Amino acid sequence: MEEGKMDENEWGYHGEGNKSLVVAHAQRCVVLRFLKFPPNRKKTSEEIFEHLQNIVDFGKNVMKEFLGENYVHCGVSDLFTSQFMGRFCIDIILCAQRYGYAMCLPNLTRLQTYHFAEHRPILCVEIKPKCGFIPFSSDVTHEMKHRVCRYCMHQHLKVASGKWKKISKYCPLDLYSGNKQRMHFALKSLLQETQNNLRIFKNGELIYGCGDARSPAADLKDLAHHLKPFFFPSNGLASGPQCTRAVIRELVHVITWVLLSSSEKGRAGTLRPRLRGPRVCEASPFSRSLNRQGKNTSEHSGLPKGCLLYKTLQVQMLDLLDIEGLYPLYNRVERYLEEFPEERKTLQIDGPYDEVFYQKLLDLSTEDDGTVAFALTKVQQYRVAMTAKDCSIMIALSPCLQDASSDQRPVVPSSRSRLAFSVSVLDLDLKPYESIPHQHKLDSKIVNYYSKTVHAKDDAVRPARFKERDDCTLVLHKV
Numbered sequence: 001m002e003e004g005k006m007d008e009n010e011w012g013y014h015g016e017g018n019k020s021l022v023v024a025h026a027q028r029c030v031v032l033r034f035l036k037f038p039p040n041r042k043k044t045s046e047e048i049f050e051h052l053q054n055i056v057d058f059g060k061n062v063m064k065e066f067l068g069e070n071y072v073h074c075g076v077s078d079l080f081t082s083q084f085m086g087r088f089c090i091d092i093i094l095c096a097q098r099y100g101y102a103m104c105l106p107n108l109t110r111l112q113t114y115h116f117a118e119h120r121p122i123l124c125v126e127i128k129p130k131c132g133f134i135p136f137s138s139d140v141t142h143e144m145k146h147r148v149c150r151y152c153m154h155q156h157l158k159v160a161s162g163k164w165k166k167i168s169k170y171c172p173l174d175l176y177s178g179n180k181q182r183m184h185f186a187l188k189s190l191l192q193e194t195q196n197n198l199r200i201f202k203n204g205e206l207i208y209g210c211g212d213a214r215s216p217a218a219d220l221k222d223l224a225h226h227l228k229p230f231f232f233p234s235n236g237l238a239s240g241p242q243c244t245r246a247v248i249r250e251l252v253h254v255i256t257w258v259l260l261s262s263s264e265k266g267r268a269g270t271l272r273p274r275l276r277g278p279r280v281c282e283a284s285p286f287s288r289s290l291n292r293q294g295k296n297t298s299e300h301s302g303l304p305k306g307c308l309l310y311k312t313l314q315v316q317m318l319d320l321l322d323i324e325g326l327y328p329l330y331n332r333v334e335r336y337l338e339e340f341p342e343e344r345k346t347l348q349i350d351g352p353y354d355e356v357f358y359q360k361l362l363d364l365s366t367e368d369d370g371t372v373a374f375a376l377t378k379v380q381q382y383r384v385a386m387t388a389k390d391c392s393i394m395i396a397l398s399p400c401l402q403d404a405s406s407d408q409r410p411v412v413p414s415s416r417s418r419l420a421f422s423v424s425v426l427d428l429d430l431k432p433y434e435s436i437p438h439q440h441k442l443d444s445k446i447v448n449y450y451s452k453t454v455h456a457k458d459d460a461v462r463p464a465r466f467k468e469r470d471d472c473t474l475v476l477h478k479v
């Protein structure tokens, strides 16, 4: 293929979500992210371009600031800076006339570069960790929300509605704990029940996880087979269930190591909400089992401040009031907009997501002075927090070259060889203002379902457990 020329055959389906469809180039380390728009909502090309620009600006002016520039790839701005991408861009515009607009981004399942694919194997793990804290807001009315995290409660509704077949043992609070044992448990649980929270790619191709019809039918044994070139089992076994276990354990350890690693570059750390709320979710099977053994689950080693999980958690905690405290403030903004619809632009509801927008997000006060300005700040912070609660982390791993000095990337030790790695965040599109009423309804639905069904069942079981303990005490007395 001639360099810079758009040939449809060179592009293959890569993945999709509700908002976008992603195609990857066979040779180059780039993807095109096409935005999906509902066909009934016809947009002019100016509107589409503005939407695209807003996505790029939000990544550049807000998320890069919060998460650090090493982790966030905005893509399109690069598109216009290099001559190569400049030619590429013209092709994209042609393509866009047929399919809609697209953003060109580095293919994060390969390496963090626009260059042609390298010939060394690359493994990529994509994790959607979801919300890593329990709400601490005094506006929360459902007591259950102070004890069980949203992900764990939501699991029950998802299984009941048929979205997934089985309740996952994964709890985001375990992954965000910084405690290696809890993190290992969380990652193993994700591997057992991937749902839409874990995907693994090898040389850019999906080999594990996904959850939809395109999912490759792989089990842990197949996965271990794929992983062997990266992790030679330290027990020396080349096959069998023990080898599978050893390889998977190695993967879990490497991912934990990478997630706890810190990137020093960038102007991150501007946001300092105090990490608050319970550190353990009562529904997590890990803490339940420790509880049963009478061990303390609240101890945790904490996340290093420079790591991506810590930074993501801080952005998630911009949800200071919880949807229950936020919803009345959303209604205040709504009432104001009904009266002054022309103010929507000034309030920057739909952008631009510039420096002014960013600066307002830094005001962490929760003292309501009754103004629209206060309500608006909390609404915008909530949207940013929701974005961080739904983003994904991509970890790319590749064996180091013999001449490791030529490799600029950080390195994680593994049993077979050292692995160069990169960590990036994706799906950082700001959540729409309009989704707030939906969030409010969904929140009650999740908590009510959990309280009525699961917790009621737990209560019915609990007296039996206490009985067990009483019996035990009696036996001891008798002896």
Ligand SMILES: O=P(O)(O)O[C@@H]1[C@@H](OP(=O)(O)O)[C@H](OP(=O)(O)O)[C@H](O)[C@H](OP(=O)(O)O)[C@H]1OP(=O)(O)O
Pocket: 017, 018, 019, 154, 196, 386, 389, 390, 431, 435, 442
């Ligand atoms: O509300 P949640 O927690 O279920 O999150 C939605 C995700 O469901 P999940 O629970 O991760 O399976 C949901 O994921 P799926 O499409 O189910 O894979 C979307 O990411 C959705 O975002 P958007 O509305 O497309 O911008 C997500 O909606 P937002 O709440 O982030 O707007």
Ligand SMILES: Nc1ncnc2c1ncn2[C@@H]1O[C@H](COP(=O)(O)OP(=O)(O)OP(=O)(O)O)[C@@H](O)[C@H]1O
Pocket: 014, 015, 016, 017, 018, 019, 020, 021, 022, 031, 033, 105, 106, 107, 108, 109, 126, 199, 392, 426, 427, 429
């Ligand atoms: N830069 C990238 N490099 C490699 N793969 C990518 C890249 N961007 C997206 N993908 C893949 O495409 C999938 C869909 O992309 P994305 O999450 O951006 O879609 P979305 O429509 O915004 O998702 P959602 O429904 O969660 O809002 C991702 O889960 C990921 O596997």
